[in-house]
Amino acid sequence: MGQATPLLQGTLDLLILKALSLEKLHGLGVARRVEQITKGAYTIGPGSLFPALHRLEEAGWLTASWGESENNRRAKFYALTAAGRRQLGAEAAEWRRVAGVMTAALEAT
């Protein structure tokens, strides 16, 4: 949805898990954090963000709770579960492996 670089399949989940690895965040917070950690390369619109959050929650990797936002608006906060943290580790490792292989392949002469 309108991001500068189209997201690779599967990267959205990884980015969301990563964004939540430090603290629990509400939807907009997750989008902002992803934007921040990708240095503005990815902006995630709600049409991609919320389906992904709900999917990850139903998979048991995120847990949701209602809380107060910074300006006292009630908001739904997401946090990583233990399973989510393991999933982040696994997906990050897989990503590095693929990226390494691809980089090596492209640099080969």
Next chain:
Amino acid sequence: MSIRSRIMSLWRNVRHRGGVEAALNEELDSYVDLAAARYERDGLSRPDARRRALVDAGGIEQVKERVRDAWTGNLVALVWRDIRYSIRSLRRSPGFSIVAVATLALGLAGATAVFSIMNAVLLRPLPGITDAARLVTLQRVQRKATLEEFAYPDFRDFRAGTRTLAGLAAQCGWGMRLGDTPGERRSMIVDFVSGEYFSVLGVRPALGRLLTPADEAAGRGNAVLVLRYDVWRDQFNGDSAIVGRALRLNGVSFTIVGVATPGFAGTMTAHAVAGWAPLAAILAAPSIAADMLTDRGAGWLDLFGRLAPGATIADAQRDLDAIAARLALTYSTNAGRGVRVTRFAGLYIDEEHDARSAFQLLGAAVTLLLLLACANVASLSLVRAGARQRELASRLALGASHAALLRQMFIEGMLIAGAAVLVGTAAAEALVHARALLRTAMSGVPLVDAPLDARVLMFALLAAVTTAVLVSMLPAIRAGRADPMMLLKDGTSGSGRRRSAAQRTLVALQAAGSLTLLIIASLVFGTFHRLVNQNPGFDPRGVAVAVFDPREEGLDSAHSRKYFQVLLDRAATTPGIESAALATIVPPQRYADRTAVFRAEDAPSRDVLRGHGFDVDTRAFVDEVSPSFFATLRIPILRGRPFTGHDDANVPPVVVVSRSLAARLWPNANPIGRYLVWPEDDRNAEPRPPSEVVGIAGDTRHSVLGGDLPLVMYVPLDQQDVRYADLIVRGRTAAPSPATMRRIAAAADAAVPASGLSTLQERMVNSVLAQRSASMWIGALGVIALALASIGLYGVASQSVLQRRRELAVRSALGATPGDLAALVMREGTQLAAAGVVGGLALSIAGTRAAERFVIGIEQGNPVYALGCAALLAAVMLAAAYIPARRASRLDPVDALRCD
């Protein structure tokens, strides 16, 4: 990912949908609020900030839709929503819903009823038997004809020689007289079985023990008996001390050794057996020859076995073929005699054949009816889809996908089929449980208990799903193609022509199918009617019959003879009686034994004939009759003379032959004064001298329904050793009442009871009861099919008038008369009816072949039925088209042009 978490999500999403939706709304609201707050911080006014945030989000409804798609079980929730939507929609058009459900229920009820009876007769394993799939039935094959029964020595050789069967068992059912009280007739059917019977079947005892190989030879003196569970429970009050008690059967004491497992009722679906006794004990029955167990020429045992582990039916066939070939070389009785191994069926061959052909015909008929019902509902749905175009168009325009419309259409079909299957299964259950109907519904199908088991319910479910697919396919495909712009613009879709083409094809197919059913129904019906009304060769009116069996009451041969004389005298002198006679076979009698008959000069020696009676072409009923027989039944004597009182044991034997038998034995000569012979039942009896033919009697029909006329040989009762006979009494005005018959019996000897009291006309009716109702059923199916076809055509014609309203109005405005308009609509109906008639005539040719197997002598070549049905169908269909045509002719052009 965690399964538990998934399941919990599914539960929440489906069960607490409202809460989940509310949470999603709040989450997205809060998202927009937070995003707006950010813009506000950047300096925008509050309304501007909010607008910006909403634009960024790109349509909240779309976001929600995408989130819903991500939810587990979203499809379930959608389906649930569609179901509720469909129910509302079906409730809005109750006329359509009721007609559709009723039509399909009709089709499903027929199909389910036929299937459940078929399941009970042919498919369901018999209760109490372990692993029935590994059981095989052996049939004796002789000169290409298949006979079921084997001789005991042959059975022993097969049992000892087989390597492919883990066990081989033999049985013979026989009615045994219970108790010793004279004049009281209580009997029970006992299966006399070989020692392995229970172990081959894998039956367990409920009480005591079952029979073992050690019991096989136990006869008079040490006979034992195993009771069926329900017999023990109902007739012996479930007495657990029954083991060890004795029961007298035909005057022989049987010691009860056990009770079989509940449910087990023998190996024959249709024959309720009360107990089991060792093979040798059958000698207790009065009419069993003393050398039954050693005679290779006798045929009386039904054989079945259990395949050895790893062996197939083909292996067993090869194995037993080899043994049969060896026996054929060794014993003259066994020459040309083979064996056939088939899957264990639980039915006798002729029963199985009758059942299969009945199911083929009725099964095909109900399947066709179900398809017709589907076609009908499909074309009704198309008509309805026409009326719903605006609704569909609006839904498409509001963002529903084609897939969603398709799904909803299918769900609607499923709902209709589901309601129909509920109604239909209940109706089928009622049909099946109306036992009289069941008995009569299937010609030749034995009466069995037909429970609605899992298999039947699976069938009903499968039929319903298929029905739903068939019913919703066409409207769904059409909905899938719909273009909202076109639909909304003028209310008629661009594919209107295509729809009406589909509808017209459906109606033509329906007409063709209906005509096929009608033609077959009329053929079966007409043939049956003709056969029943043909002259049977005797006069059944005013005649009553009763069976007497004095030997069962302990009378010996000489006393029996005297008894019958007294009985006949008493009957003849009873007031109101015109004449009385005795006979061992009274027409119509389908199942009497036939005996090989020869011209005296051609007769083979008895040894040659032993075991080969079935190989002889000329086999006749041997009917032992009193002199008054021909006069009492009004069977004409065509040549020669009937019997007289002088034809007794003191003079040389004489016979009267039926015309067909005379023509068979002496095709070109006068049979009077010639001699014929037939072998004596008892091999050890003195050879009978040849009998002189003294008369030729008219042919009589023993089986009302077609087939060849039976060959009959009449012999004087007084020259035979007769065990039982039917008393035939003709009243002066009407058939004597049962009370009169009982009075006659009591006057002769109160100790010998009369059984099987009926009139000859009742016997005639009963002998064709099954076929009569089967033809009624098929007739009813034909009428229903006709009604369906006309409903279908009516729907299409009405729809066509509706669609062409504008065109018709324009034509009318331009000067077309009402008659012109009606003709325009009628033309379409006529074309469809014509197409249906042509297709139906072609289809019915194939269908009649199937019917022929069911009703022998069906009038296949008779075009009167086919053409009559075609005319009827055409007339009914044109009448159905006429109603909308008349509506078209009365159309007010101004009204028609103005609306829309």
